[in-house]
Amino acid sequence: MASVTVGTCVALQVVLGIPPWGTILIYTVVTAIYTSIGGIKAVIWTDVFQLIIMTAGMIAILVKSSIDVGGLENVYKFAKDRFDTTDFNADPTIRYQFWSVSIGTITQMLYMTMTQPSMQRIYSVRNMNQARALFVIATPFYVTITVIGVLEGAFLFAYFSEKGCDILEAGIIDNVNAIVPFAVLELFRNQPGLAGLFTACLSSAGLSTLSSCLSSLSAITYEDVIKVNFREMKPYQSTRIAKVFVLFYGSIVMGLSFSMLHIPGSVSAVFQGFMGCMDGPVCALFLLSLMCRRVTTTGISIGLLCGCALVFWLIMGSNFSDVPPYPYLAHGPTDECSVYGNSTDARIENTLEYYYSNVSTMSLTDVPFSTASASSPAPMETVGSSSLLHTIYSITYILFSFIGFCTTICVGLAASLCTKRQDTIDERCLLSFRKHVLNSLFTGSHAGCENNGKRKDCHEDVNFLSTETEL
Structure with missing residues (x-):
């Protein structure tokens, strides 16, 4: 929840000029209040409307960027290296390649069906047929949204390449998470209201995730902690307690969000990295418990702790050690970046002012950018050549969940064989x-x-x- 909130707030800083701490405060407070008042029904209905707004905003970006580039042919011409799916190299330090994206994400997909927000929705329907229909309907939506998100990055790269300015390489923005909101201001500066649609799209993505998870945390705390110890509690008392827990967890999310502002890198990488601590090991726990008679509570607990600890060690090493950051793909041209002015004046905090007052006054002599082309990728540093530890820390975050899954399976089985088996099953x-x-x-x-x-x-x-x- 904290990583989703931070990603949304960093983007809104570009669009609205509001500092991240302000939007973190607003989002967590508002979401906690309406979730505590409305419960799961409010969460589901707001998620429906938020999905519609979010999808509309993403499609608007795809359509407008492809039109400005000159059609889908030109999009592929400028971003064809972004569509390369033929990299079958098994090197685990390569961030995106066939094996890591296909096999490494299996446990992430499994976790989404086992996690509490998903189970809460399954139990909110009346029968098995409706539960199956839920998955049949939701799966195409999820796949579509994921594909649109991937295409969005390629389309925007093609858009800025056609303009002759890779804004990240040129230093116009210094945060990879600001690419999309910066592009929205550029794309829709002559279409009033569409930048607002993007703001609503971002808000919808953040609010829907927050509300779903806050509701789930409150429900599971009441069901597994409060209800167990206070069986005679009256319904109105349990409702009030659940609402208090929503507000309590909302305050924790707020504190974690402020902490995550200081973690460098893509929000997507940070999110999937930290989620890898839990989703892989939890999937292993479910599968071992359901499919293996010999697994014991002690054994699977040891396996779970080992899987979480190993992945957490990898995350901390990759984010806070001296391992060089993973190089981006081949950057676009930067020879036409004079239109955006001096790199120190066109930073995130001045984006709005720049677009509405400075565009016509910039000159080529103001810009000290290089004129590198996209013909060759940035030189890749020899990560891992200095030590084995550097190589381990360079493993792609896509594989963290799968590593945690395999570790939990192996350790859990081994530990179960060394502990006493349950008498009854x-x-x-x-x-x-x-x-x-x-x-x-x-x-x-x-x-x-x-x-x-x-x-x-x-x-x-x-x-x-x-x-x-x-x-």
């Missing part, structure tokens, strides 16, 4: 391929459950992931 908590997959999909064994929509009548077959304390 609840068969409902084990995954049966025949019962839960084949019968469910092809023989309609849950038909009776789905028709009446009552979970208590389907406990043995459907509700084996019950939230009751005993399980």
